[in-house]
Each structure stands twice: as C-alpha cells, then as structure tokens.
Amino acid sequence: MKKMPNIEGKKISAKDIPQYTWNADLVDFDGPLLSLFKSEDGEDALFSWLDCSNSRNRWCILPLSRELLGSYLKQETSLLEVFQSLDSFVVFDVTPSHRRTNFTLTNLSDLPQDYIPDPESYLFDEISTDAATALRDEETEEYYLGLDGGMYIDDLSLIPKTYQQLYSFHYGLEHLQRDAVSHSFSRILKGWTGGFSSVNVFTGLRSVIPSIHRVRISELRYNSPGHIKVNLLPKLAEKIESAANYIENEENFRESEQFYKDVYNFFKDHKIAGFEEERNQHERSLTPDTNKEIMAYVDTFFEMMDWTEYQENFKKVHASPLLQLRILLAYYRRLKKLRPYIVRGHLSIGSSLLT
Template identity: 25%
Template structure:
C-alpha cells in the first residue's frame, strides 16, 4: 500500500450503521454509513494487500448523496468540495477490525486513490436492512416504513407527500389496534404480578401505538418505536411483536381475496376500507412502501412489500371485496331534528353518537307525536353498501320508537 502523509486519530467505528452500498462489484466499493449521532459518511475502497483493505471515508449530507445519484456531482467533485478539507483513511482486516485511522489533507491524497474526473454515478444502489442495529440501540422492536417512488429522494420526501401518507397509516393502525386490543382483553386472565384488566388495557394502548423515533437515509425510511418503555424479557414474543405480526398480515392480505376475508372476519370491514384508502393513496402518489418489524433480541422479523408495480394488483383484489351491512340496532337517546314532510331525522344517542336517517313509511302518520324533550328507545335499520375503493352508501331507517 502507498504511504500516507497524515496523522492518526481515534474514531468510534462501533457506532456506525451501514445504510446502503452505492457501488457494488464483487463486494462493496462505495458505502453509506450513519453514526449513532446521525452523521453521514461515505466509505470508498481504494487499496488492498495481503492483510488489509484500505478505505477512504468522509462526511457528507443526504442532499450531496442525492446530487451524486442524480449525476449532478461526480465522486471526485464531492471529495474536492469537502468543507473540512481532509478525508480519513482506515485499514480493515478479514475479521472486520478497523485499524490505523489517519487524517489526510485532500491535496495529499495519492492520485491513485482518487476517483476519475468522470466518476459520475452509473450503478444501482442496494439498501441494507439496518433495523437489527436500531432495535438493539433502542432496546425494543421497531417498525420501519420504507418509501420509494415518484419525488422521493435519498433520505428525503416532500412534506406534502409525507403529510398524506402518515394519516392514512395512522388510520389503519388505530382501527386495527382497537380490534387487536379488544381480542386480547377478551382473553385476559389476572397475571401473577396482580395486573388488573384496566392496567393491562392501558399497557396494550402503548404496545400498539408508535412514536416516530427518527428518519434515516436510503430512500425515505421512517423508524417507528412502540410507545411503551417496558423492556421485554427477550425470551418470548410479547404483545408488541404479536401486534406487528398481525399488522404485517393485514398489509399482505391485499394479494389474496381469501386473506382479505380473514382480516375482515377478525378485525372488521372498516379496517379493509382504511387499508384500501391507503393503497389508493399509493396509486395516486405513484409510490411503493415496505413495512418491516424487527426485534433483534428475539431474532424476529416480519415484512410486507407493496412496490409501485404491485399497487394496481392489490387495488384490484380489494375492489372485489364488497362492504355490505344490513342490521337492526336499538338505541336510547333524543331526537334533535325532524322534518315531518320528508321523514328525515337526527337522533343523538346516550353515548353522544349522532344518527341521521328517515322514518319508515309505516310510521309517517304518527311522526307529529315525537317530542324533542322526551327520551326514546328506537330501533333503526342500518344499511351499508359499497365496493372497497368507492364511496360507501349508508341508509338508516327508523323502524320503531318508544318513549322511555
């Protein structure tokens, strides 16, 4: 190897997470790493001997990487435009030990170690699954939402696009969490430590809700961590892993009609509607997504991929699923509005739910007897008919009412 004119420095290589290989040929030649403090580095392979591979690395920003991927900057341009005015070299042995880190001024870099003036990007990058490292760092299983497609850059996404995706994701999560938690509460048995059903219910809400921990580069990659601070025993699945597994099943169900039926039977048709609205958004925005759950302590990983080319197929599966309901409900409450000519009414239940509909034709002759000051027990036929992806048509018909 060539002698380097520089001086040795300490460097925390253990805190680096590999995000992607930008150039790969019989092994990585240019790789993107992120430090535990969120700093971005490019590692560029420059030399080899019988004992070591030598790499040159330097700090960059995701926007610089994007400019490189867009062929607006060559790799040589990036190096010569570094604000620090220096790069660092390191030798790596066969056991992945990082040795002899040395700072070298840009003007002192051997010419053989520099990319050519025409070193513009003409390769295909590979994104690493780095969730194992993130899971260990956070002492928790984590979700990653990985977004690719139109107007999604390297580690960046427009606020307008993201502001549409997250509410749709949250609508799915919230709807499913309600059903998931209800199922587990129905199986609840008092725990050895004296956990009550109420405290278990509160724990479930934290297990199935998420905070955005941070966003990472490599397309747009959003890390989601369960809100619960409880650290699992790492010996068996807990409710967080179970919820993640079920959530991935819901996302994967869109590829088979029979799986859509199973999800509907377990968690209800509303969840399928929310899922369809999410897929419709993917189609509208021309993007694809990958959801991955990773629990490094249990070596558990679940993943669902709906790339841009698959969105149309998933939509077609969901379109064949029909949302129909026809059932009678009994409610107590008060009439808040009434049209004696058309039979239209508004009824507010004791749990503050508002129902709008029409009186059945057989009751129209007695509609004038209704009082807004009186409490009533009513029987309402609720009908819902729609194909997934189209607007849901609802019709509520008042069949009977009795003053309480």
C-alpha cells in the same frame, strides 16, 4: 507482497470518529467499492475503497451534505468533486477480521495520485447498484402539516416528534427489500427484550433513513392558523395521512379501540407482560396455537389499516409474532396521540390551514 503507500496526515484513534451505520452499497464489483453510511448524529458519509494489500483493504470516509448526496446520486456531481468539497477526511485500513485500524486524518493533496478519482467519476447507471438506483429515483416533495387553535409549546414538540416516528416506521415497511433496512428491523426487534423500550425501535429505523429521505422542515409558520411545511417522500406521507383519516372517523376509531382492547384482554388472559408500558420482559415459551392467534391479530391490524401490500414482507422480518404485534400496537399508540388535535381542528395532515 504488495505494500500500500503511507498516508501523510494526522494519526487519530477510532474514538475520534463517529459511529457509522451501513445504509447501502452504491458501487459493487466482487464486493462493495462505495457505500453509504449514516453517523450517530444523523449525518451521511460515503465510504470509498482506495487500495488493498495481501492482508488489508484501505478505505476513506467522506462526510457529505443532503444536497451533495442528492447531486452525486443524480450524476450531477462526480466522486472527485465530493473529495474536493472536503477540507479533510479520514483514511483507514481494514484487517481480514474486519477490524478498522490505522486511522489518518488527511486531505486530497496528500493522497497518492492512484487514490484520487477520475474527473468523470460519476455514479453512472452502468456501475450503480439497485440500491443506489432506488435511492436516486425516490423523489421527495413538499407537504403540509396544518396548525390552528390554541397550542402550547409541548404540543408543537409532540406533533413533529410523533409524525417523525410514524414516518420512520413507514420507511421501514416501504424499504424492507433493502438489506440495511431489513437487517436493522430484524436486529431492533430481536433486541426488544428485557426492558428495551419501543422508542428504540422507531429511533433505530430512523437511523437507516438517509438525509435525502428524512423529513426536513422547509417552513414553519404558526399564525393560528399556520403550518409546518416539510420535504419528504410523498408515498409515506400518504400512508400516514390515510391512517390518520381512518381513526379520525368515529366509527373506525371505535373499531380500532375495540381491537386494542381485545388484544389487551388476550395478553392478560395469557399472562403476556409488557403491553401498555412498551417494555418487553423476556418472553416465555408460547404455544404454537397462541402464536397462531397472535399472528391473526397482526393480520387484522394490517387489514384494518389497509397495508396489505406490506403484509408478506413484514412477516419475513426475523421476529416472533408477539414482537410483530407489539411494534404495530406501539405505532397505533403514536397515531392515536395525533387524533385529538385532528378532531378539534388543531392539526390538518396533508394541507395548510393558511387561507
């Protein structure tokens, strides 16, 4: 029976380690060998397989920065260099029941030689998963949120927060083909019952965005006029900009508000609770005809926002038509928060107001 070597270092408990959420497998051979995770604090980490016995697998946790993650995905940095960048890291064992145990805080010099990656341990195309390739190929760009006019401090808080929530939603729609995103979307929506706020939906989707794709502030200038310069995925920014431009138009806004009113009246007529307060009471059984009507509202919203390319994938999310509609309405309420700033010329999505 194979026995794994002891690891020198400091024994720690599971509570000393952040909670991590699986994001993507980067290397897989009859099972994952290297995976990307995200901590509860929003930090990235690689989980690297080290060894196994007849009863356990051994892994280590390698926290890394946005820059180092991007460099590793682009094959500019080796896995060995990721190890070498850390003063310490955690090694742990996983039992057949998937329980993590035997946590040890250690460093590279205390690892057995067989555990240390080769100097040529780059993420070559030959070993990369489709998820790893997709993460590498999606490039972020600079983007502007132009600011002008008399603003208060809560305005400067609301605008980036709302924009981040819209971006998280679009990230979910755009990446539903990635298992971690689709599973998270389904899990979050299933949990949206009994007082679970829709805020948690946007927060949950943000948890599957790796640092290389998060909205990162590059520059903040408020000189009236000024701007927030950010780094993000341009396709998602274009979707938000298009939606904002749509409701900026007065005729379109009346149409979207009428749609919202029609849904509200439908909910009221069918005694469906939890509309404005964004909290879903436990769903009573809805008839097939009612669900069909709700699904028609979902389709109308996608057509109104010109998101038809996402329509079929969104339907595959394991959530009822009612929950699908609720999240779309929650998105609309957030989008509508930005409209007064846009109409008054205080906010320009996609351009700086600096001359």
